[in-house]
Amino acid sequence: DTGVSQDPRHKITKRGQNVTFRCDPISEHNRLYWYRQTLGQGPEFLTYFQNEAQLEKSRLLSDRFSAERPKGSFSTLEIQRTEQGDSAMYLCASSQISPGGTEAFFGQGTRLTVV
Amino acid sequence: LAKTTQPISMDSYEGQEVNITCSHNNIATNDYITWYQQFPSQGPRFIIQGYKTKVTNEVASLFIPADRKSSTLSLPRVSLSDTAVYYCLVGAYNTDKLIFGTGTRLQVFP
Numbered sequence: 001d002t003g004v005s006q007d008p009r010h011k012i013t014k015r016g017q018n019v020t021f022r023c024d025p026i027s028e029h030n031r032l033y034w035y036r037q038t039l040g041q042g043p044e045f046l047t048y049f050q051n052e053a054q055l056e057k058s059r060l061l062s063d064r065f066s067a068e069r070p071k072g073s074f075s076t077l078e079i080q081r082t083e084q085g086d087s088a089m090y091l092c093a094s095s096q097i098s099p100g101g102t103e104a105f106f107g108q109g110t111r112l113t114v115v
Numbered sequence: 116l117a118k119t120t121q122p123i124s125m126d127s128y129e130g131q132e133v134n135i136t137c138s139h140n141n142i143a144t145n146d147y148i149t150w151y152q153q154f155p156s157q158g159p160r161f162i163i164q165g166y167k168t169k170v171t172n173e174v175a176s177l178f179i180p181a182d183r184k185s186s187t188l189s190l191p192r193v194s195l196s197d198t199a200v201y202y203c204l205v206g207a208y209n210t211d212k213l214i215f216g217t218g219t220r221l222q223v224f225p
Contacts, residue, residue: 004158033213035215041217042200042202042215042216042217042218043159044215045213048212055212056212089156091158093158093159102147102149102164103161104159105161106157106158106159106160108156
């Protein structure tokens with residue numbers, strides 16, 4: 001399978017614990033996005049990378065959230081001191097910027113439940 | 116980034132053509148219009164993208180009038196499996212992040 005891969009698919013954690021999610025984008029894609037989605041809402045932008053550079057972080061992304069993309073390949077999203085409000089689906093997407101438009105490919109997501 | 120407005124929900128029956136319109140009055144010269152489809156518990160999936168006039172692929176057609184202030188996604192002869200949420204996004208391909216709205220929830224009935 002050469003699509004975007006996210007791990008784990010599901011995560012249940014206790015409030016206050018740290019969690020880390022991984023995203024493996026399509027190999028030739030230089031752009032990588034993280035989104036959060038709650039029930040009934042559209043994906044909410046968190047951050048994105050161009051190669052290894054983090055270009056933008058949403059103001060909604062508190063200091064408890066951090067993302068990295070070392071070497072411009074896979075990316076990790078860490079949430080420290082989780083809260084119940086962090087329960088959501090976390091989506092990763094990748095794209096290759098090219099003339100004529102951009103098609104982003106999404107992974108299946110990681111569903112986080114904070115209890 | 117241009118804001119988009121689309122209907123919250125639509126209903127249709129199998130075999131009918133469905134047209135979902137998206138308004139983007141503040142679209143910029145460099146912006147493209149992109150539509151995504153999302154099924155429950157899955158990530159969004161790219162459907163179609165266009166800049167002006169009409170674009171057609173094996174899944175859908177996208178109609179964009181000359182002023183580009185709106186666009187219409189056309190799904191021919193929908194089936195039950197087309198029941199999903201459809202998102203309209205507007206942005207410049209090389210500079211903008213992808214911003215999703217609340218989308219249009221399409222329900223197809225037998």
